[in-house]
Amino acid sequence: MSISTLARDTRVAMKHGGGGRATRSLIGELLIRGFDEPARGFGLSALDDGAAIPIGDGQSLIVTTDSHVIKPIEFPGGDIGWLSICGTVNDLAMMGATDVAGLTCSVILEDGFSLEVLERIHESMVEACRAAGTTVVTGDTKVMGRGEIDGIVINTAGFGFTRRVVRDCTLRAGDLIVVTGTVGDHGMAIMSARHDLGLGMSLVSDVAPLNGLIAAAMRAGGDALAAMKDPTRGGVASALHEMATKSGVGIVVDEPFVPIRDAVRSSCEMLGVDPLQVANEGKALIGVRPEAVDRVLDALHSHTLGRDAAVIGHCISEHAGSVILDTGFGRRLLIESDGEPLPRIC
Amino acid sequence: MTSAARLEFRSRETVRELAQRLESVVAAIDHKPVAVMHVCGSHEQAIAKFGLRSLFPEDLDVIMGPGCPVCVTDVPEVDEAVVLARQGVHIASFGDMLRVPGSVQSLTDAESDGAKIHVIYSPRQAVDIARSLPHEQVVLFASGFETTAVATAALILERALPPNLSILSSHKYIPPVMEIVAEMPATRVEGFLAAGHAATITGWGIFERFVERHQLPVVVAGFEPADIMAGLVELATLVRDRTPRVVNMFPRCVTREGNIPAQQQLWRVFKPTGGRWRGIAHIPNGNLRLRDEWAHVDARRRFEIDLTSLWDYAPPQLAADCICGDVMAGIATPADCRLFGAECVPDKPVGACMVSTEGTCRIWQQYGGPRVVLRTTA
Numbered sequence: 080m081s082i083s084t085l086a087r088d089t090r091v092a093m094k095h096g097g098g099g100r101a102t103r104s105l106i107g108e109l110l111i112r113g114f115d116e117p118a119r120g121f122g123l124s125a126l127d128d129g130a131a132i133p134i135g136d137g138q139s140l141i142v143t144t145d146s147h148v149i150k151p152i153e154f155p156g157g158d159i160g161w162l163s164i165c166g167t168v169n170d171l172a173m174m175g176a177t178d179v180a181g182l183t184c185s186v187i188l189e190d191g192f193s194l195e196v197l198e199r200i201h202e203s204m205v206e207a208c209r210a211a212g213t214t215v216v217t218g219d220t221k222v223m224g225r226g227e228i229d230g231i232v233i234n235t236a237g238f239g240f241t242r243r244v245v246r247d248c249t250l251r252a253g254d255l256i257v258v259t260g261t262v263g264d265h266g267m268a269i270m271s272a273r274h275d276l277g278l279g280m281s282l283v284s285d286v287a288p289l290n291g292l293i294a295a296a297m298r299a300g301g302d303a304l305a306a307m308k309d310p311t312r313g314g315v316a317s318a319l320h321e322m323a324t325k326s327g328v329g330i331v332v333d334e335p336f337v338p339i340r341d342a343v344r345s346s347c348e349m350l351g352v353d354p355l356q357v358a359n360e361g362k363a364l365i366g367v368r369p370e371a372v373d374r375v376l377d378a379l380h381s382h383t384l385g386r387d388a389a390v391i392g393h394c395i396s397e398h399a400g401s402v403i404l405d406t407g408f409g410r411r412l413l414i415e416s417d418g419e420p421l422p423r424i425c
Numbered sequence: 426m427t428s429a430a431r432l433e434f435r436s437r438e439t440v441r442e443l444a445q446r447l448e449s450v451v452a453a454i455d456h457k458p459v460a461v462m463h464v465c466g467s468h469e470q471a472i473a474k475f476g477l478r479s480l481f482p483e484d485l486d487v488i489m490g491p492g493c494p495v496c497v498t499d500v501p502e503v504d505e506a507v508v509l510a511r512q513g514v515h516i517a518s519f520g521d522m523l524r525v526p527g528s529v530q531s532l533t534d535a536e537s538d539g540a541k542i543h544v545i546y547s548p549r550q551a552v553d554i555a556r557s558l559p560h561e562q563v564v565l566f567a568s569g570f571e572t573t574a575v576a577t578a579a580l581i582l583e584r585a586l587p588p589n590l591s592i593l594s595s596h597k598y599i600p601p602v603m604e605i606v607a608e609m610p611a612t613r614v615e616g617f618l619a620a621g622h623a624a625t626i627t628g629w630g631i632f633e634r635f636v637e638r639h640q641l642p643v644v645v646a647g648f649e650p651a652d653i654m655a656g657l658v659e660l661a662t663l664v665r666d667r668t669p670r671v672v673n674m675f676p677r678c679v680t681r682e683g684n685i686p687a688q689q690q691l692w693r694v695f696k697p698t699g700g701r702w703r704g705i706a707h708i709p710n711g712n713l714r715l716r717d718e719w720a721h722v723d724a725r726r727r728f729e730i731d732l733t734s735l736w737d738y739a740p741p742q743l744a745a746d747c748i749c750g751d752v753m754a755g756i757a758t759p760a761d762c763r764l765f766g767a768e769c770v771p772d773k774p775v776g777a778c779m780v781s782t783e784g785t786c787r788i789w790q791q792y793g794g795p796r797v798v799l800r801t802t803a
Contacts, residue, residue, distance in 0.1 A: 404476065408437060408650050409476030
């Protein structure tokens with residue numbers, strides 16, 4: 080699967096923002112080119128959720144940034160403000176920085192944007208910061224002309240400190256894959272709201288700050304917590320592909336054990352969408368050495384955001400870079416979606 | 426679906442038992458390999474999605490035939506829609522049709538050039554679009570087998586089409602193509618798995634004459650894992666025993682007569698005509714066209730569609746290497762195509778089989794082909 084998808088394109092397309100192969104080739108083949116690595120720690124070339132810079136005393140500074148665009152900007156379970164805080168908090172948490180020192184916030188608005196809606200979005204951001212135990216420490220605002228931008232774009236950056244940097248490239252054969260809860264909730268809630276599908280089901284986004292949950296898992300797992308990644312764009316399939324490729328292992332997913340809400344399962348089935356390829360905003364995939372898996376699961380289960388946590392797969396030495404789905408009937412490859420089935424999920 | 430039904434038709438134990446039976450039935454057939462064909466994209470989709478191919482015996486080839494209506498839509502039919510779109514007519518169509526390559530352009534390409542294309546989920550949405558654009562002409566580019574053709578027919582029979590809406594039918598009719606495949610000299614097909622949903626409309630009785638003529642068994646099957654495995658066990662048994670007949674393994678939906686009111690609607694609106702299916706052959710009675718009575722809503726009669734207007738464009742070079750036709754006829758698999766997964770990917774399809782979610786190439790690309798991961802040690 081090393082075929083360059085970028086070489087065939089002459090323009091940026093929606094698929095380049097989908098989180099799958101197209102996104103990775105755009106970043107890998109173009110956007111990170113030419114930048115030197117930081118003198119210490121790791122940065123862009125690791126293509127992890129953020130950078131880690133050692134600052135002495137066994138501590139590392141974790142830095143990450145994320146731009147948020149979503150349609151609709153208010154959706155069941157959250158809005159763009161809530162999402163913009165949680166997304167960055169979660170990227171920090173995935174690298175072990177569960178104590179978030181502070182966030183920055185840049186807002187770009189379209190001429191004519193409703194102040195009432197902006198106030199609600201701002202309220203959500205404040206609330207999300209409280210839930211994550213952090214705050215916005217600096218920011219920037221720009222307004223663009225009508226039609227020059229679609230409503231609102233929010234960029235947040237975050238920084239935190241950790242003594243234990245967790246990577247997404249450190250899985251070994253034998254490690255177990257834990258998901259911290261039900262899969263596909265965010266993507267299906269957005270899809271249903273955006274296209275007014277009227278599915279008559281309670282599809283609610285899972286967007287939430289995960290740093291508290293991850294702190295509990297890290298305490299319980301210690302060094303046996305091997306790797307982490309949040310399955311956002313491209314869903315579980317994309318995140319596991321990335322982990323498998325970077326770690327040089329194969330991953331077998333046991334489909335019957337993947338927790339999926341009934342409403343998500345049936346709406347996916349109706350629309351022909353694979354819940355494993357749908358975005359999540361409040362879930363983590365954790366690679367755990369087998370001896371620690373019970374401890375980690377116990378810790379997750381006793382947190383409100385981790386009640387549905389489950390072991391969904393394991394790592395093997397064969398088929399490095401592949402994700403294999405055991406459907407319970409037979410086995411097949413779990414392929415990454417090449418671009419978003421529907422544009423701009425998050 | 427009730428949870429009880431889900432348990433029954435998705436029971437892993439049942440499916441494993443059926444897989445063992447299939448193994449022993451195929452083992453008892455006196456020649457190898459055994460080849461059977463299904464003619465339905467939804468069957469291939471289910472086989473791939475549930476990983477059923479890894480359960481099939483090594484000596485059983487389950488070939489996907491021309492069962493994807495989007496894939497078999499021929500180049501001139503796409504060209505008609507593209508020409509209309511380029512003339513400024515709004516085109517409403519199912520998403521799958523948008524990327525199907527015409528001789529020089531797909532509807533997506535035309536859209537990039539400024540054409541007005543609307544993706545719909547049901548033919549009825551075309552009515553809403555036409556109502557919302559009273560000063561524009563809207564054409565429903567209608568595709569699909571008899572199952573979806575009934576929905577188009579019902580829409581026309583309601584006589585509630587807005588005056589600015591017309592129909593460009595590329596609907597297809599499955600039974601004739603089974604005849605063609607059965608008669609192909611290169612065919613290895615020893616039996617057919619017929620699509621449960623199409624048979625819901627036509628009834629299973631329609632296959633009786635086919636079986637008589639070709640002495641090949643036909644099994645009507647549904648789309649859950651147990652449906653497909655049970656259908657294959659039955660089909661392999663009929664091959665083993667050399668007892669060609671029709672067996673209905675989808676009795677919870679399909680009767681011998683089928684849905685008679687739906688058939689009446691279908692044939693009141695459409696007449697079967699001969700036409701090419703992309704990559705397959707000329708299929709007598711394989712295309713469904715509007716009867717003269719409905720000329721006033723037929724886009725082919727409302728507009729002058731001048732296909733020569735596309736001649737200024739150079740046809741794409743890669744298309745010459747595409748083997749979609751052989752794939753759909755069951756003579757080749759996507760793995761035999763040098764474009765598959767390289768120049769031809771879902772994002773930029775060369776052939777029609779990579780376009781539709783029901784196309785073999787697309788399904789193989791999405792789920793990793795036939796038996797790639799069967800022998801993984803867990």
